[in-house]
Amino acid sequence: MSKLRRSMLFVPGANAAMLSNSFIYQPDALMFDLEDSVAITEKDTARLLVFHALQMPLYKDIEKVVRVNPIDSPYGKLDVEAVVRAGVDVVRLPKTDSAEDILEMERHILAVERKCGRPEGSTRMMAAIESAQGVINAPEIAKASPRLIGIALGAEDYVRNIRTERSPDGIELLFARCSILQAARAAGIAAFDTVYSNANNEEGFIHEAEHIKQLGFDGKSLINPRQIELLHNVFAPTRKEVGHARLILEAAENAASQGLGVVSLNGKMIDAPIIERARWVLQRAEASGIRQ
Amino acid sequence: MKITQQSHAGTLESGDVLIRIQPVDTQEIEIELESVVEKQFGTAIQRLIHDTLNKLNITGVRVIVEDKGALDCVIKARVQAALIRATGTQLLEQNWSEL
Numbered sequence: 239m240s241k242l243r244r245s246m247l248f249v250p251g252a253n254a255a256m257l258s259n260s261f262i263y264q265p266d267a268l269m270f271d272l273e274d275s276v277a278i279t280e281k282d283t284a285r286l287l288v289f290h291a292l293q294m295p296l297y298k299d300i301e302k303v304v305r306v307n308p309i310d311s312p313y314g315k316l317d318v319e320a321v322v323r324a325g326v327d328v329v330r331l332p333k334t335d336s337a338e339d340i341l342e343m344e345r346h347i348l349a350v351e352r353k354c355g356r357p358e359g360s361t362r363m364m365a366a367i368e369s370a371q372g373v374i375n376a377p378e379i380a381k382a383s384p385r386l387i388g389i390a391l392g393a394e395d396y397v398r399n400i401r402t403e404r405s406p407d408g409i410e411l412l413f414a415r416c417s418i419l420q421a422a423r424a425a426g427i428a429a430f431d432t433v434y435s436n437a438n439n440e441e442g443f444i445h446e447a448e449h450i451k452q453l454g455f456d457g458k459s460l461i462n463p464r465q466i467e468l469l470h471n472v473f474a475p476t477r478k479e480v481g482h483a484r485l486i487l488e489a490a491e492n493a494a495s496q497g498l499g500v501v502s503l504n505g506k507m508i509d510a511p512i513i514e515r516a517r518w519v520l521q522r523a524e525a526s527g528i529r530q
Numbered sequence: 531m532k533i534t535q536q537s538h539a540g541t542l543e544s545g546d547v548l549i550r551i552q553p554v555d556t557q558e559i560e561i562e563l564e565s566v567v568e569k570q571f572g573t574a575i576q577r578l579i580h581d582t583l584n585k586l587n588i589t590g591v592r593v594i595v596e597d598k599g600a601l602d603c604v605i606k607a608r609v610q611a612a613l614i615r616a617t618g619t620q621l622l623e624q625n626w627s628e629l
Binding site: 254289323 | 601
């Protein structure tokens, strides 16, 4: 089973208290931010806080992502230097418009890996697509580097770029979401949805989480720890789905033990994709529990 | 390396620490500490700041510390940030492995 990445919790890189204790929450990944949540005057101190937080033993067993500043900004290269040296798992590249953006970041990561003695290729990458140009180029972006674990949609900049604003049903994001998802799946990597920025609107958050799960996304970036459990519950299979998956696997095992090539359950033919999906449902139940 | 200008880094929020760096005329390291956990961890905080300065070969400095319960990694990051602000990025470029 591939690594579960349903929830990726944003932690502002300049906030010392949050950097000190965000390991207590249980997201699938933590995303320390050096970009938009950090004031220009605090870029240097945030970089050092994240550098040390990444090395804290309490963060040893959790996947750590750092959103660095764009490489062509005055901060991007220093951010990469700090986080790669500190042993970050994944560097998240913001505002990715083309495959060349990925390749440029990769060159810098490789240079730092060589300088500090980290194994070449051990630092993974993910890209956030936040413009119409990025959405158009998503297939090339998704295939640009073997380091890429996934691509994400950054909706706030994207809606500004296409001259609209976010709505409750997210119709303005549908094309971008589908494009990013198709590009990620074609490249064999993960697809992540954007943040839901109103932490107090649980109903709206769940509605959006169900929507992106139905589209096929692996997970979502989160801005508040309260959203973690809600999201994991959306991604958990129902009791009925788990029961059905068990029946399918039992039927498949029985057929295999009798040497039958064709499996049927309650008069319906069960083929390989259905069996594969049943396994996936049970694995998901093991990780996420049963949907409440 | 000797400090030639004042600087500061950090905040007075809970879980953080405010570090102020000032040059002094001698080669000494002076630390003025005020901490919400001074009784329990005052000595350890002083030692941590000394170690951080020694690793970067910093002398002739007064460090004024207002600690609001910061973890070691935060204290270290704030001291280093204040030093970099006082000495310029040259310190950072030369001493990444010492941070």
